[in-house]
Amino acid sequence: MSTDTLDNPKINLLGLDLKALTQTMVDLGEKPFRAQQILKWIHFHSSDDFNEMTNLSKDLRHKLIEKCEIKAPTVLSEHLAKDGTRKWLFTVQGGSAVETVYIPEPERATLCISSQVGCALNCSFCHTAQQGFQRNLTSAEVIGQLWYVVKTLKKEGVFKAIDRPVTNVVMMGMGEPLLNFDNVVMAINLMLDDLAYGLSKRRVTLSTSGVVPGIDNLAKVTDIALAVSLHAPNDTLRTELVPINKKYPIQVLLEACKRYLKDDKRRRITMEYVMLKGINDKPEHAYELIRVLKDVPSKVNLIPFNPFFGTKYERSDEKTINHFQDILMEAGLVTMKRKTRGDDIDAACGQLAGKVQDRTQRSLKFKQSIELNSKTENIQQM
Numbered sequence: 263m264s265t266d267t268l269d270n271p272k273i274n275l276l277g278l279d280l281k282a283l284t285q286t287m288v289d290l291g292e293k294p295f296r297a298q299q300i301l302k303w304i305h306f307h308s309s310d311d312f313n314e315m316t317n318l319s320k321d322l323r324h325k326l327i328e329k330c331e332i333k334a335p336t337v338l339s340e341h342l343a344k345d346g347t348r349k350w351l352f353t354v355q356g357g358s359a360v361e362t363v364y365i366p367e368p369e370r371a372t373l374c375i376s377s378q379v380g381c382a383l384n385c386s387f388c389h390t391a392q393q394g395f396q397r398n399l400t401s402a403e404v405i406g407q408l409w410y411v412v413k414t415l416k417k418e419g420v421f422k423a424i425d426r427p428v429t430n431v432v433m434m435g436m437g438e439p440l441l442n443f444d445n446v447v448m449a450i451n452l453m454l455d456d457l458a459y460g461l462s463k464r465r466v467t468l469s470t471s472g473v474v475p476g477i478d479n480l481a482k483v484t485d486i487a488l489a490v491s492l493h494a495p496n497d498t499l500r501t502e503l504v505p506i507n508k509k510y511p512i513q514v515l516l517e518a519c520k521r522y523l524k525d526d527k528r529r530r531i532t533m534e535y536v537m538l539k540g541i542n543d544k545p546e547h548a549y550e551l552i553r554v555l556k557d558v559p560s561k562v563n564l565i566p567f568n569p570f571f572g573t574k575y576e577r578s579d580e581k582t583i584n585h586f587q588d589i590l591m592e593a594g595l596v597t598m599k600r601k602t603r604g605d606d607i608d609a610a611c612g613q614l615a616g617k618v619q620d621r622t623q624r625s626l627k628f629k630q631s632i633e634l635n636s637k638t639e640n641i642q643q644m
């Protein structure tokens with residue numbers, strides 16, 4: 263359940279999918295079909311005001327006002343890049359920040375959302391990893407990112423060229439979505455529900471560092487698009503870059519990928535491959551990758567590394583990336599290069615939230631030092 267904390271007994275309806283909301287209505291002594299009406303108000307009409315829900319009786323509206331709430335994370339700051347990419351920093355319960363990035367293109371508009379505050383997986387090239395793991399986002403905080411952005415863009419009316427403000431969602435923000443399984447699945451259910459956002463399964467992508475049991479569990483509940491952070495063609499290198507590889511090595515991971523596709527010839531797994539200069543970007547890595555992926559229906563997404571302060575890695579040169587791509591393409595592997603977007607607002611992978619956190623930690627340290635000083639003063643006065 264997505265009730266926020268014990269000192270706030272109101273039920274937050276924002277994070278409940280149809281099944282959970284139906285149960286909540288039954289628990290409140292209401293007819294189950296009320297859930298469909300309320301779900302549509304919240305997500306399709308972007309409402310957070312029970313008074314607007316005019317197809318509900320006055321009595322029910324009063325009951326909902328008394329016992330429930332519709333509460334998204336609050337916006338800490340918003341950033342607009344020259345290329346139109348937008349980034350929001352949301353504060354979530356506990357004072358931390360997570361980020362959401364909106365990437366408009368002529369034919370589609372993609373929202374990249376976060377699933378956890380920080381991350382436990384410690385990938386060596388990822389800035390979020392340096393923040394450590396703080397906690398899972400609630401389902402309201404996960405879907406709340408989409409809810410807020412859709413509401414905002416509808417108000418601004420900026421999406422006229424395409425039929426809806428957000429056409430694609432990728433879970434590629436902060437955190438490992440498969441380690442926050444229940445809340446992420448609840449949010450996915452809402453993304454796909456026609457009463458809510460009505461996105462098609464191939465337009466919702468979950469990216470995982472390779473949590474194999476999570477992939478199998480996901481296959482039991484949905485068949486949305488799956489992206490896997492492969493990043494290396496052999497176990498020695500992959501364990502260095504993505505340490506969870508020690509637990510679930512490449513062959514085990516790729517078997518799970520095949521199981522996920524369930525022999526559906528139309529589906530493919532996206533293999534993400536960050537291009538790190540001199541580390542994993544040599545032609546021999548490309549040839550090894552071709553061998554490794556030969557019987558896994560996949561496409562490769564080459565991601566130019568986004569550097570951050572203190573990292574030992576560098577981005578591969580354009581020429582190296584192109585050559586790597588050519589080798590894969592010649593072998594018949596569909597290979598895309600990810601465009602870097604929003605560079606001027608640090609729209610990549612944990613960077614901005616990282617800065618806020620650094621500042622928060624600094625101010626916390628400052629506060630602690632003041633407290634310590636005043637304590638010492640008190641002690642000295644005694």
Ligand code: SAH
Nearest residue numbers: 388434437438469470471491534567568611
């Ligand atoms: N935990 C999920 C989602 C993470 S972010 C996962 O690991 O897939 C989405 C993608 O960005 C992942 O492929 C991740 O490895 C990659 N990434 C992380 N830091 C990066 C950086 N500094 N530059 C480029 N890609 C990065």
